[in-house]
Amino acid sequence: MSEAPHISVLLDEVLGALDAKPGETILDGTFGAGGYSRAILESGANVVGFDRDPTVLRFAEPLAAQNNRFRLIQDRFSQMGEHFEPGSVDGVVLDIGVSSMQLDEAERGFSFMRDGPLDMRMAADGPTAADLVNELEKEELARIFYVYGEERESRRVASFIIRRREEKPFTRTLDLAEVVERALGGRRGAKAHPATKTFQALRIAVNEELSELENGLEAAEKILKPGGRLAVVTFHSLEDRIVKNFFTERAGRTPGGSRHAPPTQRGPEPTFELIGKATAPGEAELAVNPRARSAKLRAGLRTTAPTWAEGRGA
Known part of the structure; x- marks a missing residue:
């Protein structure tokens, strides 16, 4: 007996940020019940799901059987870099926090x-x-x-x-x-x-959710191709602060200091360009899915600059 699919938060907005195309490789770093993965597959892209929760196999195995462009890796999304070469991925989506599936069990x-x-x-x-x-x-x-x-x-x-x-x-x-x-x-x-x-x-x-998120963002920066896209959905202020600070720093938008003070040393080249502003669910989505009320999407486009770890080591 198949289970009813859970509602993916900000699905249309996530798909717009990823802009997946046929033949591209998109990582769904938080597979869960597979809502994002199914929608991304419809674009013709190849999808690799990551999830450390063994119970998601009941969703992943049927999807893999139906579509040979999907596979699941049972691992933390912070370990994406252990499975993919630097600059080899076209898009990454992360839906942070506990899923409705986990809450309901x-x-x-x-x-x-x-x-x-x-x-x-x-x-x-x-x-x-x-x-x-x-x-x-x-x-x-x-x-x-x-x-x-x-x-x-x-x-x-x-x-x-x-x-x-x-x-x-x-x-x-x-x-x-x-x-x-x-x-x-x-x-x-x-x-x-x-x-x-x-x-x-x-x-x-x-x-260890906050360190997992920080490490996952850095892993995505490493494995994304120039022009690759990173979309992250958060559900509370602690997560959103980490994501906001990451994109702000990586886009080179950190404050430049006081005009009365000596100029600060220039940091590494920006590794991301921001894609729009932070997006929250609209009234129509909240009416259908009240659990989405605190959700927020932030997204960025990978530049040609080396990762910050590489830039600092240079």
Whole structure:
């Protein structure tokens, strides 16, 4: 029995930014349920999907059987450079963060809206969210909640977790969500559940999402051909800040300093030209897919300049 396809966020805008053509090679760095890959294949391009989540095989295998221009590599997208030569790819798309497919599966432990094991791993290895909340020191837990979740009451949340785990370790999502809710004094009329930021922080920490994104952007810079395109969809401010800063720097748009100060040393040649401005979903898309409300697309066109790592080493 086939599953209903999940809705790909900003699909038309992503396709416009990639501008894929027959015979080109496009990497879908976050394959998920394959929405972007299917749409890109319709352009006649060859598509290589990347995903570290083994459960995506149920979407990838039928697609590969239907279309010989598609294949999946089971790896992190930050490792694209291990599979492709520099300057060999025409386009890369990255859809950052947890997928609706992962959120909807209680057994993955990503959501506080469904009871499930406190896991949150996108791959099948490494420490779980339960390992973090049961084993980390208070200061480290508070740091994770503050930095990755932007939770202002991070120390209070960490204190409640430490106190509770001394009685009984955490194993379930709803158990943790209830403790966080008690720490923060309940919903208090807030639109979002009190545990939203804590769960986001744990998910980012478990999957090393921010360093994965930074390394993935640098990998894309390396493997894209001159004229190749990079499109990145983010879902919260931490991710978008990384992507915005990357494109701003690589496009040579960093501030030049004060006119009263000595001129700053010129950096490497720009490796990207910006493609338009940051794009958010329109009202029509939000009406169909409310989960897209925080999404933002940024895109760039690869220049002929060497990667910044090469430029600095020269």
